Amino acid sequence: MLCEKCGKNIASVHVTKIINGKKTELYLCENCAGEKGELGFSFEGKFPLHQFFSNLMSFPGSGSGKVASTSYSGLQCPGCGLTYAQFGQIGRFGCDRCYDSFGENLLPLLRRLHGNQKHIGKIPARVGSHVRLKKDIERLREELQKKVAEEAFEEAAVLRDKIRKLENKISSGGENHGG
Amino acid sequence: MEDNRKAKHSLSENSLEEILKNNDGENKMQQERRSEIVSKWMEGTGPEAEIVISSRIRLARNIRKMPFPPLASDEQREKILQTAKDVLRNSRLEESGFGIMDISVLSPVFRQVLVEKHLISPLLSRENRFSALMLRKDEIISIMVNEEDHFRIQCLLPGLQLEKAWQEASRYDDILESHLDYAFDEEKGYLTACPTNVGTGLRASVMLHLPALAITQQINRILSAVSQVGLAVRGLYGEGTEMTGNLFQISNQITLGQSEEEILQNLYGVTSQLINQEKSAREHLLNEGREKLGDRAGRAYGILKNAWMLSSREAMQFLSDVRLGVDLGLLKGVPLKILNELLVLIRPGCLQYLKDKNLGPYERDLERAIQIQKCLP
Ligand SMILES: [Zn+2]
């Protein structure tokens, strides 16, 4: 969660205070917790990665056109509410959907970090079978359309049931499309 | 051994002998705690164990449609932790010797001990909100829950065993995956909180002891070459820690667009080269002046055995000198295992855990000397 004071950094400090017998809880980032003197100790060297990111991401607005800046900072992940600008500040995604939400904007960053943009390597077994199922469904759908065009409705109905079964299989595996 | 030490230190009252004697009262607790601190990866075995202290694999994994821990609410973090506990119960992990510790119930000193043993990260040690460590009894496999990612699976082995560590970690990855719905994208691979981990989510590293390269002043040149081939170089305790005791941690930085095998091959290749360079530097030093090296090791041993106070930095340097002497057969009777264990035992958290109280820097230097004195044969 984000800091409840500045709303910019990741909250990593949980502060509980009792004022006039009333308990208030605050989640603060290391900066704000330090400023407020909430902590008796200092944190170990702050991680400068977020600065590194904002440099890499080179937000427009710092010199270049302002039009692009609105479309950039307007980006927000529907999964977790993180904006692209906030991502630049904290250098962390809020959830897995951020990757889709920020889409192509991430490609230069990934290229500079890794020199690549596409995953090669291990694939979860479930995803592997999921990919197979998706391909089967695609194939059946094509067949279904053919049958419908041929007005072979009985056969089309059989195919439709098969597709439904496969789709159920996918969603019972935890997959859930469109959400 | 005890008598030996007494004969050696026939000093006046309040001598080191006295201090050691006073310590005898706590010996039972200390012995138990010392054996708690000691871990399998310190055992000094495995291929190239003289130069490669340990090999580590870490896999970052997350669950779909759940905010990553840094942005997750308490309820969401609790749910992740509960999921971890369910997996522990439903898989065979519990039977195969896994336990789970809630970080929030651990004392600050014990958390520090876990960091110093390389079982959890400093970040996890500061988490009070529904974070946990799942640990296999032999401590070779550890799984951090609600660190920066929902799950971080680690395998830590002694010596140069990257491939084996990867296979083990991957096996536990498969077990978790059969109970969880991982955040995975066909294009971007395993999705992680930090873009530096996306793809394989794999961080592979080796801990190397390279004293001869340091003595021959080649180390900076060589390490900068290492960083130019996409590998990171750090000290014993990772990011931002100073490199003392001639210990260097080398790890991959690229996680996207290289397969796990490629990443391991690359790290293994560079590690092999470093080992060869270190070996030829040792050869060179032996030819130049075997006596000088023996003298260096003997002096270091003498100081470690007799000093009343030792800073961490000094201790690490002397342990390095002794280790080199042992490796080259110039100093006998000191097992690698003990030298590895001491690297951890002399850290601030472990010293305080052994004494069961908070120690300031001055007291730690005293206690460090005592522990080394006790453990070094
Ligand atoms: Zn803040």
Ligand SMILES: [Zn+2]
């Ligand atoms: Zn998101």
